[in-house]
Amino acid sequence: MRSKRLTLLLSVSAWAAAAVFLYPFYLVVLNTFKDYKEVVTSVLSLPQSLLIDNYLQVWKLVQYPKLFLSTLLLTLGSVLGIVLFGAAAGYKLSRTKTKLSGWLFFLAIAPMMLPFQSFMIPLTKLAKELHLINQLPGLMLVYWGLGCPMAIFLVHGFVKSIPYELEECASMDGCSPYRSFFSIIVPVMVPVLSTVVILNVMWIWNDFLLPLILLNGNEATLQLASYKFFGQYKSEWNYALTAVVMVTLPPILFFLFMQRYIVQGMMAGAVKG
Numbered sequence: 001m002r003s004k005r006l007t008l009l010l011s012v013s014a015w016a017a018a019a020v021f022l023y024p025f026y027l028v029v030l031n032t033f034k035d036y037k038e039v040v041t042s043v044l045s046l047p048q049s050l051l052i053d054n055y056l057q058v059w060k061l062v063q064y065p066k067l068f069l070s071t072l073l074l075t076l077g078s079v080l081g082i083v084l085f086g087a088a089a090g091y092k093l094s095r096t097k098t099k100l101s102g103w104l105f106f107l108a109i110a111p112m113m114l115p116f117q118s119f120m121i122p123l124t125k126l127a128k129e130l131h132l133i134n135q136l137p138g139l140m141l142v143y144w145g146l147g148c149p150m151a152i153f154l155v156h157g158f159v160k161s162i163p164y165e166l167e168e169c170a171s172m173d174g175c176s177p178y179r180s181f182f183s184i185i186v187p188v189m190v191p192v193l194s195t196v197v198i199l200n201v202m203w204i205w206n207d208f209l210l211p212l213i214l215l216n217g218n219e220a221t222l223q224l225a226s227y228k229f230f231g232q233y234k235s236e237w238n239y240a241l242t243a244v245v246m247v248t249l250p251p252i253l254f255f256l257f258m259q260r261y262i263v264q265g266m267m268a269g270a271v272k273g
Contacts, residue, residue, distance in 0.1 A: 018046065029177060032242040039237045054242040062225040062243060068250075069161035073223045074136050075204045078143035082200050083193055085144060085150025090184060093152065094159035112149045116209070124213055139214050143204055151196045158192040159185075198254075205251045222247045 031039045032054050034046040058064070092107045105191065123142070132138025170180040208223045219225040226243035229236040254257070 019194055028244055029240050032245055036236060036238045039241070050089050054238050055246070057124065058239055058242045058246060061137060061239065062219075062222065062246075064222070064246065067219070067222045067225050070136070071205060071223075074140060074221065075173045077140045078147065078204050079136075079197055079200045080145040081140065082147035083196055085195060086148045087155050087186065087189060088181070089148065089192055090152040090155025091159050091181060091189075094156045096132065097166075100121060103256065105152070109153045111146070112153065116146075120209075120213065134214075134218065135218055136215075136220060139211060142214060145202075146210075147200050148204070150199065154192050155189065156230070158189060162188055179213060191261060197260060198258045201254060202251050206248065 012157050024029065030047065032043075033050045035053075038048065046172060048269070091109060093108065127133055127138065127142060130138075132141060166184055166188075167180050168195055170184050171177075175183065206223065208227075211221050212227075215221075215224065219228065222243075226240065226247055229240040229243060246252060
């Protein structure tokens with residue numbers, strides 16, 4: 001009886017917490033079907049009529065198909081580099097048992113402890129010196145550097161749970177270290193690599209500050225284009241809220257499809273060998 005009450009209490013608490021977190025998003029979606037005057041005067045009420053004109057206008061104003069492809073390519077290129085370099089570095093540092101590898105691992109994950117604002121200005125100056133400003137490939141390289149520490153940390157912990165005998169058997173069968181890594185180790189690391197992909201897709205797709213700094217405000221991503229609805233003398237709330245829904249919907253759907261891999265990968269990465 002006591003366990004049933006506890007289960008009921010936990011269920012009610014979970015639903016209450018979900019309602020608290022989902023209510024702001026509900027208001028955003030609700031107001032996308034209103035005109036500007038209705039959004040400003042009655043933000044909490046139901047729309048008088050379901051207007052889809054906001055979605056049609058935002059589709060044109062932000063050039064949604066073009067910038068969707070641009071943002072997708074930026075996200076895919078950045079995540080691919082983070083996964084490749086993070087997996088290789090995390091694997092090598094985990095398998096190498098020396099004092100130097102220990103210090104290198106510490107240096108590799110140290111940026112995780114620093115807030116982005118603390119090195120934002122030096123990073124911008126360095127990117128300018130390396131001619132990485134105002135171009136998507138340059139922004140990808142910066143994302144590689146910022147995303148690899150977390151990837152290295154997760155992969156490093158996961159590799160400890162992989163028996164070394166797998167690589168020894170592959171070596172006896174004539175596999176080179178590179179083939180052994182890509183053909184044997186990488187397939188085993190799918191759970192933790194899935195977690196790396198999910199976390200970085202959510203971060204890079206939704207990131208606003210870094211593209212704003214390194215692209216100098218050019219409307220090269222959906223997030224930067226959505227900012228056009230706010231100005232010194234205007235705030236088009238009906239279009240802005242609609243843009244928020246259209247920009248955040250793809251990563252939300254991606255997260256819902258891939259969320260089961262997050263806990264699996266996190267727990268696998270926490271195993272200590």
